[in-house]
Amino acid sequence: MTEKWWHDKIAYQIYPKSFLDSNGDGIGDLRGIISKLDYIKALGIDIIWLSPIYKSPFVDQGYDISDYYAIAEEFGTMEEFDELLAEAKKRNMHIIMDLVINHCSDQHEWFRKALADPDGEYADYFYFREGKNGNPPSNYRSYFGGSCWEPVPGTDKYYLHMFAKEQPDLNWENPILRQKLFDMVNWWLEKGLAGFRIDAIMNIKKDLDFPDFGPDGPDGLSGCWRMIESVDGIGELLDDLKKNTFEKYEAFTVAEAFNLNKSELNKFIGENGYFSTIFDFSAQCLSDGKHGWYDSPDITFKKWRETIINSQLDVQKVGFEANIIENHDEPRGVSRFLPEYARNADGTKMLGTISVLLRGIPFIYQGQEIGMQNAIWKSVDEFNDINTIDQYYIARKAGLNNKDALAACCKMSRDNARTPMQWDGSEKAGFTDGEPWIKINPNCKEINAASQLDDLDSIFHYYQKLIALRKEKDIIVYGEFEPLCREDDQIFAYMRKLDEERLLTVCNFSEQSAEFEVPAEFEGSQCLITNLDRKVFKGKIVLKPYEAFVLYK
Secondary structure (H helix, E strand, C coil): CCCCCCCCCCEEEECHHHCCCCCCCCCCCHHHHHHCHHHHHHHCCCEEEECCCEECCCCCCCCCCCEEEEECCCCCCHHHHHHHHHHHHHCCCEEEEEECCCECCCCCHHHHHHHHCCCCHHHHHECEEECECCECCCCEECCCCCECEEECCCCCEEEECCCCCCCCEECCCCHHHHHHHHHHHHHHHHHCCCEEEECCHHHHCCCCCCCCCCCCCCCCCEECHHHHHHCCCHHHHHHHHHHHCHHHHCCEEEECCCCCCHHHHHHHHCCCCCCCEEEECCCHHHHCCCCCHHHCCCCCHHHHHHHHHHHHHHHCCCCCEEECCCCCCCCCHHHHHCCHHHCCHHHHHHHHHHHHCCCCEEEEECCHHHCCCCCCCCCHHHCCCHHHHHHHHHHHHCCCCHHHHHHHHHHHCHHHHCCCCCCCCCCCCCCCCCCCCCCCCHHHHCCCHHHHHCCCCCHHHHHHHHHHHHHHCHHHHHCEEEEECCCCCCEEEEEEEECCEEEEEEEECCCCCEEEECCHHHCCCEEEEECCCCCCCCCEEEECCCCEEEEEC
């Protein structure tokens, strides 16, 4: 495998709206990010991913872009963005941004021109189609609920939106549009971006016949993703994108690519793949309900462990995936993957140990490094996320009462990851002097960065050590992954191998003690990190609940 500049890097995702507010308007901003670059650098971060900061009406938190060349005034100015690039470069850190090119905002100039002339040039930048017998062109349900087709005023046509109606899908079959998107991508790379996180990229290839599918819900509609999964030809579009943009700049790219067939991995992240890496969402997908969040299954330890193991074994033959515990679209990992008894500092360290030392590129989400957890939501009115509100009403229509529908949203809402970063234990968590745009998690009094920076035994300092280990040991970057104890009911253990080097990671996910036989080859070896200060690593040992340690020889 050819070594790339990003192979040994650690990434940190910032959700700008919730990171740090510098001007008291209750919304995080670029100036706030700049002020915390030393904090991020101290953690050991190399790459910072910014969720969307482009000009937007914020129907879907900035994933509805109205101007790809402008910074949203809520976040600051282009001059401040340039300052952020320069300050990150001084600290030897790279900035990547979200690239949202499956759809734009209905306030974008292109779409406004399309609506003004539904038969004109700009209409072909989107998917305008005539209805069928007074109904939409097909029976697709959007990701946010309801039909994917919205009527074009004054005509018998509809336009396609796989997300909110304010997010019309862009027609990638149009070469003029594609070139405009390529020009925009190159403009940002010329400015100094190191690359992009690429949003919803699997959706850019459509079946232009838009065939109906059998209904999969009581609304008589079918999930739009079924059309995406059934169509071929996305590779040609992705290859075109890569060759016209990323490849010319040696850009780092990480794609959001759900439902990818294993046989396609090499095309996506192999030696000459379309992208540097893709996110491993396999563990997150374990929460997928058949009809929505209300029937989302609980994640069992053995199923979660086996899912991660299988993903590691599949991908190591091909390239690198990006490993996550949480992000802006998921609930907090501590609240999702740890049983209630382990949602403490030691359990949080254990979860981090498993994730950071896997093969792949670790992505840390803001607040993960201090163990932030899901908030307590008392009413659906407290939620801001469009998807959460939709899921609440789906649950109610399915017959759940208010309490149970709310409980499903409390467990799964994206807003759990969007509550403000907990900088200190004050009432507003050190996030703002004003009224925060979304509620502060009251547990900021116990879980916050200020207290952890002062405590060398904190979750923050533990993550700092894990990250330092990955930078120090090539075996953690390039070593082969080999699972151990796959039938054990309590232990998650795996080995990494590189030439003659060996690294052993062992974690007890149970609230009970667990026996583990230390392999003879590791007796007397070096303990690189442990969350419970174990001293003896020889023969059959008894692990304490949520104990983690890493041996190296």
